[in-house]
Amino acid sequence: MNPTRSPRFTSAAPVVLAVAIVVALTMPMPSAAAATTDGLPCEANSANTFSLDAKAGYVSTPDGNSIYMWSYSSSTKAFQLPGPMLCVDSGVTVTVVLHNTLPEATSIVFPGQHHQRANGHPAQPQADTTGLTSLTDAAAPLTGSVTYTFTAGSPGTYLYESGTDVAKQREMGLSGALVVRPPGQPDHANGRADSAFDLNREYVYLLSEVDPDLHLAVERKRAFDVTKTKARYFFINGRSMPDTIAPTGAAWLPNQPYGSLVHLKPFVPGDPDSRPALVRYLNAGSVNYPFHPHGNDQRVITEDGQPVQGAGGSDASYDKFLIDIGPGQSADTLDQWVDAEHWNGETNPIPVPLPQLQDQIVGPGTETWFSENPYLGGQPGEVPAGVVRNNQCGEYYMVAHSHALEQATNYGASFGGMMTLVRIDPAAGCPS
Amino acid sequence: MTSDNQQRPPRPMSRRALLQGGAATVAAVAGGRLLGSRLDAPAPTTVRPAAAVVPPVTEVHFAATDGWVSMPSGARQNPPFWPDSLAPSPFDLYVFGFRDVTGLDDATVKAQRGKAQISAPLLAFDQGTDIKLTLTNLGLSVRPDLTDGHTVHWHGFQNAIPLFDGVPELSISVPIGRDFTYFYRPHEAGTYMYHCHFEDVEHVQMGMTGVVFVRPAQNKAPVGGDPLGTKYAYNDGDGSTRYQREFAFMLTEIWAEAHYRDAHIQTTDWTDFSPSFWTMNGRCYPDTLAPNGNPMTTTAGRLQYQPNSSLITANEGDRVLLRLANLGYQNHSLTADGITLTTVAKDAAPLVGRDGTKHYLTGNSVEIGPGESRDVLFTAPSPGTYLLYDRDYGYLNNGGGGGYGGQLTEIRVSPAGTLGPQTTPNS
Numbered sequence: 001m002n003p004t005r006s007p008r009f010t011s012a013a014p015v016v017l018a019v020a021i022v023v024a025l026t027m028p029m030p031s032a033a034a035a036t037t038d039g040l041p042c043e044a045n046s047a048n049t050f051s052l053d054a055k056a057g058y059v060s061t062p063d064g065n066s067i068y069m070w071s072y073s074s075s076t077k078a079f080q081l082p083g084p085m086l087c088v089d090s091g092v093t094v095t096v097v098l099h100n101t102l103p104e105a106t107s108i109v110f111p112g113q114h115h116q117r118a119n120g121h122p123a124q125p126q127a128d129t130t131g132l133t134s135l136t137d138a139a140a141p142l143t144g145s146v147t148y149t150f151t152a153g154s155p156g157t158y159l160y161e162s163g164t165d166v167a168k169q170r171e172m173g174l175s176g177a178l179v180v181r182p183p184g185q186p187d188h189a190n191g192r193a194d195s196a197f198d199l200n201r202e203y204v205y206l207l208s209e210v211d212p213d214l215h216l217a218v219e220r221k222r223a224f225d226v227t228k229t230k231a232r233y234f235f236i237n238g239r240s241m242p243d244t245i246a247p248t249g250a251a252w253l254p255n256q257p258y259g260s261l262v263h264l265k266p267f268v269p270g271d272p273d274s275r276p277a278l279v280r281y282l283n284a285g286s287v288n289y290p291f292h293p294h295g296n297d298q299r300v301i302t303e304d305g306q307p308v309q310g311a312g313g314s315d316a317s318y319d320k321f322l323i324d325i326g327p328g329q330s331a332d333t334l335d336q337w338v339d340a341e342h343w344n345g346e347t348n349p350i351p352v353p354l355p356q357l358q359d360q361i362v363g364p365g366t367e368t369w370f371s372e373n374p375y376l377g378g379q380p381g382e383v384p385a386g387v388v389r390n391n392q393c394g395e396y397y398m399v400a401h402s403h404a405l406e407q408a409t410n411y412g413a414s415f416g417g418m419m420t421l422v423r424i425d426p427a428a429g430c431p432s
Numbered sequence: 433m434t435s436d437n438q439q440r441p442p443r444p445m446s447r448r449a450l451l452q453g454g455a456a457t458v459a460a461v462a463g464g465r466l467l468g469s470r471l472d473a474p475a476p477t478t479v480r481p482a483a484a485v486v487p488p489v490t491e492v493h494f495a496a497t498d499g500w501v502s503m504p505s506g507a508r509q510n511p512p513f514w515p516d517s518l519a520p521s522p523f524d525l526y527v528f529g530f531r532d533v534t535g536l537d538d539a540t541v542k543a544q545r546g547k548a549q550i551s552a553p554l555l556a557f558d559q560g561t562d563i564k565l566t567l568t569n570l571g572l573s574v575r576p577d578l579t580d581g582h583t584v585h586w587h588g589f590q591n592a593i594p595l596f597d598g599v600p601e602l603s604i605s606v607p608i609g610r611d612f613t614y615f616y617r618p619h620e621a622g623t624y625m626y627h628c629h630f631e632d633v634e635h636v637q638m639g640m641t642g643v644v645f646v647r648p649a650q651n652k653a654p655v656g657g658d659p660l661g662t663k664y665a666y667n668d669g670d671g672s673t674r675y676q677r678e679f680a681f682m683l684t685e686i687w688a689e690a691h692y693r694d695a696h697i698q699t700t701d702w703t704d705f706s707p708s709f710w711t712m713n714g715r716c717y718p719d720t721l722a723p724n725g726n727p728m729t730t731t732a733g734r735l736q737y738q739p740n741s742s743l744i745t746a747n748e749g750d751r752v753l754l755r756l757a758n759l760g761y762q763n764h765s766l767t768a769d770g771i772t773l774t775t776v777a778k779d780a781a782p783l784v785g786r787d788g789t790k791h792y793l794t795g796n797s798v799e800i801g802p803g804e805s806r807d808v809l810f811t812a813p814s815p816g817t818y819l820l821y822d823r824d825y826g827y828l829n830n831g832g833g834g835g836y837g838g839q840l841t842e843i844r845v846s847p848a849g850t851l852g853p854q855t856t857p858n859s
Contacts, residue, residue, distance in 0.1 A: 194786060232703045288763055290801040294585075294599065295592035297781060315785030321588035322779055324763070324801035340591040341617060352564060352613040354595070359612075360604040361581040364630070369602045374595040396594050397602045403803030404761040405633035405702070412701040414631050415601055 038200040038263060040179065041248050042087035043074065048152075049095040050086055051075040054106045054139070054162075054174065057255050061233050062240050063410045067212055068219035070102055070172040071238075072160075079255050081238035082206050082284070083160065083176025088152045089183045096148045096160075100139035106174065107138035109163035111328065112305045113150040113178075123148065135163030155182045155190045156305030157204070157280040157330040167226045167286075171214055173238070175284040177204045180305065189278055189332045190307040194315060197334060201277035203262055205291070207325060207418060208235045208284040209407070231285075234407040234418035236260045241401070241410075241419035260420040262400070266376070266427055267336035276336040283325040289407065289418060290324040293400040296422065297321050298333035305330065322403060337398075337424050345375050362387050369397040369421065377426030393431060396424040487617065489562045492555070493534045495541055496582035496606070496628065496640065497570040499548035501525050502734035503686070503709050504716050508833030510708060514688035518574070518695050522734035525688060526574060526695035528628070528638035529737070531727065533568070546573030549727045549737040550714035551682040552626070552642025554857060559649045559667075563616040571608040574695050581605030585629040586644060587759075587803060588780050590620050598629045605630050621648035621666050622780025623805040625682065625757040633702045637690060639714065641759040643680040646780070665753050665807050666782045672790065673776050675753040675809060677854045679744050683800065683839060684711050685760040688831070705761055710827040710838035713740035713858075717821075717828075717840035724858060741858050742841040744820065746812035748848045754808040754820075755857075758800045765823040767797040768843060770813065777807040797823055818843040 043050060052072040057079025059069050072083030075097075088094050094113070100106050110116055116123040118137035126134040139146045162174035182188050189195040209231035217224035236244045237258035245261040246253060268274035279298060283289055297319040301308055310316040323331055343350050354374055362368050367388040372381030378394040391397075401408040401419035410416030500523035509515065515524030529548030533541045557563055569582045583605045585598030594603045596614045606612045628640035648667040654660060656671040665673035685707035690700040712720050715738050725732035725739035732739070746752050754773075758764055767773075775793040776782060783791045800806050821840035822828060830837030 230703065288801060290763075290803050292587070292803045295589065295594075295597050297588075297590055297779070310785070310789060310791055314789035314791075315787045316783075316789070316791040317785060318778060318783055318791075319781035320779045320804075321590075321781075322801060322803040324804060338591045340619065341593075343593065350595070350615060351562070352615045355604070355610070355612055359607065359610045361600060361607050361630075362604060364581060364600050364605065367601075370594060370604065374593060376593070398592070398594065398597065399599050399602055403759075403801075405636055405802075406705040406761055409633055409702050412633075412703050414633055414702075421602075 040087065040202045040204065041085060041258060042179065043084040044087040047095070048088050048092050049097070050084070051097045051099065052083065052108070053099045053101055055079050055101045057081070059238055059256050060243075060253065061410060062243050062416055063413060065212060065233075065411075067210060067233070068215045070169065070174050072108070072174060072176055075099060080257050081173050081255060082208070082258070083174070085177045085179060085204060085258070086160070087179045087181065090152050090155050090180050091183060092152050094150055094152050098139050098146045098148065100144045101142060104141050105134065105138040105144065105164050106169060107134050107136050107146065107163040108148060108160050109136050110148070110150050110158070110160050110178065112153045112156070112158045114153055116148065116150040118146050118148050120147075133164070135166065138164045152180045154305045155180050155188070156302045157282055157332055158305055159282055159284055159328060159330070161284060168214075168218070170284065170286065171211065171226065171229060172218060173208070175206070175208065177206050177280070177282055179204070179280065187275075189334075190302045192301070192307050192309070194317075195301050195307070195334075196275060197278035198275035201262070201264065201275070202280075203260060203277065204237065204258070204280045204282065205260055205420075206237050206258075206282045206284055207289040207291070207402075208238070209233065209287075209418075210235065231407075232411045234402060234409070236418055236420055241408075241416045244420040262335065262420070262422040264335070264337050264422060264424050265429075266339040266424065268427075269338075276334040279333045279335050281323055281325050281331045281333070283327050283329050286327050288324055288326050288404070290322055290403045291400065291418070292322045292403040293335070293422060294398040296335065296337050296398060298323060298335045300331050300333050302332035303330070335422075337422070339376065343375055345378060350374050357382060357384060365415075371395070376424070377428065394426065395430055398422040398424065487560055487562045489564060490557060491534070492532070492563065492565045493536075493541075493568065494553075494565060494584070495531045495533045495544050495568045495570050496528070497531065497545050497548045498526065498528050498572040498574055499546055499737055501527050501550055501639075501714065501737050503688075504719055504830045504837055505734075506833075506835070507709070507716070507830035507837065510688060510831055513692040514708065514831060516692050516695055523737075525686070526691045528572070528635055528640050530628075530640055530642060541568060542570065545570040547727065547737060548639065549739060550639035550641070551684070551738075551740050552640065554642065554680050554740060555626070555644040556647065556857065557618060557644070558647050558651075559618055559621050561618070563618070564613050565616070566611050566613040567606050568611040569606045569608050575697070577697070579608060580635075581607055581630045582635070582640070583629045584614055584626055586614075586616060586624060586626050588624040588805065589616065589618070600630050618646045620780060621646045622777055622782075623680070623755040623757060623807050624780050625759055625805060627759055634690075634694070634700070636759055637687060637702075637761075638694060639684075641682055641684055643682050643755060643757050645680065645755055665776060665809070668776075668782065672792070673753075673782070673807070673809065675751040677746050677750055678753040678755060678857045679742070680755040680857055681712050681742060681757065682714070682740075683756065683758040683760055683764055684714070685709065685762055686711060707760070707762070708831050710760075710822060712742040712839050712841055714738045715740075715742065716830045716837045718837075720841040744841065744843040745846070745851060746843070747846050747851050748812055748815055750812045752810055752812055754806075754810070756798065756800055756806040756808060758802055758804055761802050763799065763801045764827070764839065765797050765799045766820060766839070767823045768810065768818055768820045770818055771810050771843070772796060773798055774809045775806055776809055779805055812843070812845045815845050815847050818845065
């Protein structure tokens with residue numbers, strides 16, 4: 001690393017956060033401390049009917065950029081990226097009314113759902129004399145609408161996304177997550193008994209990427225070549241690290257409502273109340289996103305809405321330390337962190353020393369998530385002057401990020417991009 | 433924080449851990465290092481008694497620094513980026529890397545500054561062994577203006593605690609001239625990898641990547657009437673991962689332009705990533721076939737700092753284990769012409785359901801994404817030479833030129849009984 005990078009290559013996150021911290025002295029403002037939000041922020045209703053507007057808006061990236069995006073938003077709410085998380089039960093009839101406000105035709109496809117209809121007839125690819133124009137019935141520019149209905153497929157995680165001018169509209173952000181649950185068993189990922197999870201520990205990672213040049217061209221109505229995109233920003237639920245660890249609904253990210261901080265406690269084998277978390281991966285991009293949760297395997301139990309099983313229902317699920325999601329694919333994983341060694345400062349100390357502060361690099365930026373104490377729940381220790389400690393009570397943080405490491409950057413700046421944290425609280429909880 | 437744990441080893445560069453170990457350390461080291469830098473060949477791993485209350489300890493000492501390596505001389509030139517005009521003969525590419533300096537005295541350790549190797553030393557440990565890995569940051573000889581720290585991230589280690597996971601922002605990293613000892617007690621057999629996590633997109637690309645694997649406890653309690661000394665990839669319970677010979681592969685890509693810019697005090701936009709060399713164990717074909725080397729001697733010439741061979745040798749009928757790890761940023765598919773490949777594990781986890789059913793995968797190729805590992809078994813066919821290579825033919829060249837290069841190596845099969853038992857991996 002060159003410590004005197006030109007501004008473009010300097011991770012702006014610490015700068016922004018430093019400003020935030022200064023401001024925080026006078027008014028409530030966020031720091032990059034990872035705030036927890038438990039449970040999935042589902043859009044759900046008894047009629048399984050959703051009204052979505054396709055509209056334009058802006059999102060912010062941690063380095064201070066602002067990007068023009070297209071997305072789906074609830075008709076009663078402001079622009080958001082990605083589209084609302086829709087939650088339904090398998091087998092129900094779902095109605096999605098699309099209202100188009102964009103300057104070109106758009107539509108929604110629902111991969112993995114059955115009996116898809118549009119305006120009362122079977123949804124069909126659209127063509128004119130030049131050939132295929134849309135994968136499904138589309139809403140006309142600016143004012144058009146389409147009413148889609150379908151029967152929700154098998155339990156799992158699915159994308160809904162644009163079926164019109166797909167290379168461009170996918171890049172512009174027209175996608176969202178559809179979570180399908182087993183009827184009467186919302187705490188099961190699929191129909192199998194071994195798919196139980198903690199409903200308060202359920203997360204969606206909708207993975208995507210952005211070439212800001214294309215977005216600027218669309219915003220300014222300039223020509224562009226969609227085959228020449230070069231992704232610079234990499235999103236989980238429309239946010240990049242460190243915004244990914246901000247809480248769901250964070251006020252300072254008004255158009256990017258969904259966080260992705262996973263919040264765990266040490267797993268207690270045999271305790272019925274100690275269930276694994278569920279992480280639902282979705283790839284809304286056009287390349288693989290090889291996602292690596294640190295310090296913890298995750299067990300892949302559902303792929304593309306199908307339980308991972310073999311002949312006769314045998315369990316074919318598997319542990320992975322890297323979940324490699326291809327474009328359009330999904331995977332649901334169980335996640336639990338076990339306190340394997342029970343390190344304890346008095347009774348079972350770690351067998352190697354923690355160096356004195358002068359012999360450590362802390363950060364290396366202006367903040368750390370380390371407590372300066374190796375022990376879970378231990379009293380946080382001293383950090384160097386000028387370094388902010390985003391650690392409340394000795395909780396552990398593990399990182400989880402794309403291992404195509406250029407995707408774990410904000411326009412090339414490290415510790416950004418397609419990255420989030422896993423927060424492990426002490427068994428007794430965090431007293432804040 | 434107890435005051436006991438505030439103790440710092442004496443400066444500079446503590447040898448305390450090693451000195452404490454004494455003779456036991458040397459014996460333990462033999463179990464941990466395989467392809468390293470010491471002049472004396474490591475002894476084959478001895479089977480230890482089953483762990484009692486106190487597990488046996490293996491101590492390893494690594495240094496992190498920069499250096500120069502060589503891509504195949506016939507590769508297409510890409511001026512000014514490759515070959516690099518700053519490179520001392522016979523080298524042509526600037527790298528960062530690790531070196532195994534276990535057992536060396538302080539002066540010799542410091543003398544390794546500027547002598548990084550790629551891929552990093554191959555590490556192997558026994559399940560349930562305690563491992564103390566001391567990392568010394570020797571700094572960057574070509575870039576004394578940089579103050580980069582270094583870490584070791586054991587990629588895939590289960591239920592780690594942050595202090596030993598090597599992510600700077602969530603723990604600490606090692607400043608230049610200092611060292612830090614990581615502690616590991618692996619409970620899960622399998623093939624993993626390790627890399628520096630400081631400015632990871634840069635340090636991983638620059639070469640700080642290696643394979644680490646954990647031998648299963650079943651090796652000490654063979655199954656199905658197998659004799660002691662039988663080797664297994666996993667605690668399979670039925671001998672289905674039994675093998676006679678093992679070969680580990682670190683797959684990476686090298687973006688020569690970024691390496692040049694690091695050496696020439698320029699910055700890189702990592703989202704422009706566009707590699708020009710595709711490597712196995714830090715080498716491109718035909719260098720992949722050269723034997724294992726020793727970075728402490730000049731015997732291997734331009735490959736002095738790329739000591740890890742990718743040549744596979746076996747007797748007909750041998751069960752051969754390929755331990756594959758990918759720390760590039762691209763997906764790769766390997767195929768071996770005429771040989772059926774059985775994947776028994778992905779990411780150091782055997783393909784076994786929670787109900788005990790096995791779901792091994794059999795085919796003629798193995799797909800592996802960035803940050804993934806695969807354990808692949810095959811039976812050596814009739815004597816002859818077979819090729820193991822990346823099925824993306826675009827990766828079978830060096831520097832974008834024509835001809836054969838990149839991620840390609842040979843499987844040389846001899847008549848049964850020709851080769852003696854394998855004593856170290858990749859030999």
